[in-house]
Amino acid sequence: MHEMSVALSVVDQVERAAQARGVPGVRQVRLEIGELAGVVPDALGFCFGLACAGTVLEGAELTTRSVPGRASCAPCGRTWDTGMPPDMVCAGCGAGATELLAGRELRITEVHWADRPGPTAHPRAPHPEEL
Known part of the structure; x- marks a missing residue:
């Protein structure tokens, strides 16, 4: 599925940017998708959710805008x-x-950072001395 490779690429780019900025999570990612780009937004949304699992994007919302x-x-x-x-x-x-x-776009237009990991992200395991 082409959309899975697109989702993985978006997650990779946003995750690298989050690490560079030292932010622990991502709330939302906004994309522009050209109608001639060959990407199905619903399929991309499904794949995005899977691609985010176990990353700082886990639980992030994907919003898309179609470009004619x-x-x-x-x-x-x-x-x-x-x-x-x-x-x-x-x-x-x-x-x-x-x-x-226009119409071939596939670009990240906005990322909304979170001040803590997403709701389903795996928290850091406590050190035995912290128990």
Whole structure:
């Protein structure tokens, strides 16, 4: 499943950033997903939950925002939403010399850090002297 590799990559990037900042947990991760990126948001959400298990992201919420495909015609300069499946032929002049401006995004836009590990994260085991 493609979405699992995407989820693992997101978790890895956010976990490295959390460690670099010394934060113990993550509350929320926000992503932009282009409609032409080939990622199914619901499947990604499911995989994200699995990928977070045992990490500082355990219990974090994933929020996604869809970015519509947008193209531009090189000869006449017209821009349009490509839709899905993408329409890459200019309706204005019929040219096929187009540039995809948006719709392939897959980016982390925000991370909300937590001041403690997530609700289901495994706490540190007490040292015998602390008992």
